[in-house]
Amino acid sequence: MPFAIRKLVYKDILKIEKMDIPENKTTCIIGESGAGKSTLLKMLNKMYIPDEGSIHYKGTSIKEMNPVSLRRKVVMISQTPLLFGETIEENLQKGLIFSEKPPASQEELESILEIVKLDKNLETNAEELSGGERQRLSLGRVLVMKPEVYLLDEPTSALDEETELAVMNRFIEAAKAHEGTVIMVTHSMNVAEQYGEELIRISRK
Numbered sequence: 001m002p003f004a005i006r007k008l009v010y011k012d013i014l015k016i017e018k019m020d021i022p023e024n025k026t027t028c029i030i031g032e033s034g035a036g037k038s039t040l041l042k043m044l045n046k047m048y049i050p051d052e053g054s055i056h057y058k059g060t061s062i063k064e065m066n067p068v069s070l071r072r073k074v075v076m077i078s079q080t081p082l083l084f085g086e087t088i089e090e091n092l093q094k095g096l097i098f099s100e101k102p103p104a105s106q107e108e109l110e111s112i113l114e115i116v117k118l119d120k121n122l123e124t125n126a127e128e129l130s131g132g133e134r135q136r137l138s139l140g141r142v143l144v145m146k147p148e149v150y151l152l153d154e155p156t157s158a159l160d161e162e163t164e165l166a167v168m169n170r171f172i173e174a175a176k177a178h179e180g181t182v183i184m185v186t187h188s189m190n191v192a193e194q195y196g197e198e199l200i201r202i203s204r205k
């Protein structure tokens with residue numbers, strides 16, 4: 001059980017009595033706009049600290065954990081894709097630098113671009129990418145890191161339905177190949193129904 005949440009309160013935004021998120025599975029978080037879905041994800045990697053209650057990661061309270069080491073294991077993609085360098089290659093390698101891992105080979109990076117269906121060269125300037133392409137680059141960047149947990153905040157919101165389903169299918173398969181846990185906020189009932197092994201609905205407090 002990577003995450004066990006008990007009696008959590010955050011401002012007047014979130015109140016969760018008990019929530020368990022399973023390991024090596026895909027959990028989809030759904031709920032109306034403003035319900036607190038992004039807030040919950042940000043608590044799981046200690047970007048926000050609950051006012052009350054506890055969050056345990058693999059049996060240890062995250063209060064006791066160093067935020068940087070937690071974020072190397074529990075990696076987040078924000079709702080608005082961020083760029084971390086000039087070229088696609090720099091963006092893909094950035095997560096490895098952050099987690100102090102050796103750089104990936106060109107072949108590995110090219111296979112990651114295929115998984116996320118980003119048909120571009122590694123040398124392409126990332127500034128040229130569209131919103132949907134940047135989302136796929138972000139998915140690629142976290143996939144290269146092979147973290148224990150992926151926190152994905154609407155990772156495919158800018159993609160058309162067909163591409164969204166194809167990308168998530170391949171992403172989840174790749175994450176599971178190294179025993180990753182995927183926790184994803186999504187507005188897409190298609191994605192939630194097809195890939196959510198667990199479904200958590202958040203409603204306004």
Ligand SMILES: Nc1ncnc2c1ncn2[C@@H]1O[C@H](COP(=O)(O)OP(=O)(O)OP(=O)(O)O)[C@@H](O)[C@H]1O
Nearest residue numbers: 011013031032033034035036037038039040079185
């Ligand atoms: N740091 C903060 N301080 C105060 N209020 C906040 C903070 N972060 C978010 N909120 C508020 O908390 C509520 C929940 O926001 P959150 O972004 O978690 O919702 P969401 O369910 O992810 O919404 P959406 O689906 O629209 O992205 C919103 O009303 C938002 O304005």
